[in-house]
Amino acid sequence: MKEKNITNAAKTRNAAVWKVLAAGFGWGIIGVFSRPLSGAGLDAVQITFTRSLIVAVGMAVFLLLTDKSQFRIHWKDIWMFLGSGLLSIVFFNICYFLTIDKATLAAASILLYTAPCFVLLMSAVLFHEKITGQKIAALFLAFAGCVLVSGFSGGQMGVGAVLTGIGSGVGYALYSIFGSIALKKYKPLTVIFYTFLIASVGIIPFSHVQEIPALLHGRPMAWISMLALGIVSTFLPFLLYTDGLRELEAGKASVLAFAEPMVATIAGIVIFREVLHVQNALGILLIFLAILLLNLPAPHRPRLPRHYQA
Numbered sequence: 001m002k003e004k005n006i007t008n009a010a011k012t013r014n015a016a017v018w019k020v021l022a023a024g025f026g027w028g029i030i031g032v033f034s035r036p037l038s039g040a041g042l043d044a045v046q047i048t049f050t051r052s053l054i055v056a057v058g059m060a061v062f063l064l065l066t067d068k069s070q071f072r073i074h075w076k077d078i079w080m081f082l083g084s085g086l087l088s089i090v091f092f093n094i095c096y097f098l099t100i101d102k103a104t105l106a107a108a109s110i111l112l113y114t115a116p117c118f119v120l121l122m123s124a125v126l127f128h129e130k131i132t133g134q135k136i137a138a139l140f141l142a143f144a145g146c147v148l149v150s151g152f153s154g155g156q157m158g159v160g161a162v163l164t165g166i167g168s169g170v171g172y173a174l175y176s177i178f179g180s181i182a183l184k185k186y187k188p189l190t191v192i193f194y195t196f197l198i199a200s201v202g203i204i205p206f207s208h209v210q211e212i213p214a215l216l217h218g219r220p221m222a223w224i225s226m227l228a229l230g231i232v233s234t235f236l237p238f239l240l241y242t243d244g245l246r247e248l249e250a251g252k253a254s255v256l257a258f259a260e261p262m263v264a265t266i267a268g269i270v271i272f273r274e275v276l277h278v279q280n281a282l283g284i285l286l287i288f289l290a291i292l293l294l295n296l297p298a299p300h301r302p303r304l305p306r307h308y309q310a
Helices: 002-028 030-039 044-066 075-102 105-112 115-126 133-150 159-182 188-202 209-216 220-245 250-256 259-271 278-294
Strands: none
Touching: 002 220, 002 250, 002 259, 030 044, 030 220, 030 259, 044 075, 044 188, 044 209, 044 220, 075 105, 075 159, 075 188, 105 133, 105 159, 115 133, 115 159, 115 250, 133 250, 133 259, 133 278, 159 188, 159 220, 159 250, 188 220, 209 220, 220 250, 250 278, 259 278
């Protein structure tokens, strides 16, 4: 019976790994849908608002039709969703956009992907997850790969850009932390709904909502891109990542999500005919090696999902 449980646990864990990798793929093709919106005149904050609102409204309709019970939360737990919605989604986006204004996109991307470092540290303190040599090695490979994929070549950055860039990494990391906490009491759909409901409301003061309909008027492809961004590159990835968090350690899931910049680079080459340089190819290889390393069999007994642990 114990062997059967271990086998089932391994299958469940492998499924969780693929869910997180699929989430990274969904996030990695954001540019495919966001570029038409940028071309229509929407700024990054407005794009974040629209994608958050689409997820919140879509989830509300889905839950109304399928399972209204998932709307129920204890008000004493609202802090979890304030954390995932405001401290994570809104905070990291605003910090990220401020960094983009002050530094190169490549530098902003690298600072954003300090997130797994913070997840590993926070998880060790809050959840007592072990910081193993395997995790550190995978994190180093993935971060080095991200630097190469982005094409970052150095340059002077102001203190403000560095601080907001690191802030974006902290905010990005907080979704794994608050998401893991919320999943102990609520289902993934509930977590996603309240996260994006609070995020869409919280970002309104920064988004100039009244300008969006006029910017999209007469642009059917922009409307289609907006819906695709909300569903394909926001709702589905967050659903898969949140569901994967139920079976994976937060630190490990965050490193697996490094698949995002790798997919973004490949999408740029295939769809937008961007040039692949040697350093980009090496970066993709390092990220791929990090994912493989992180999923090598552990030398000790298999780690069971939380519901199998004593």
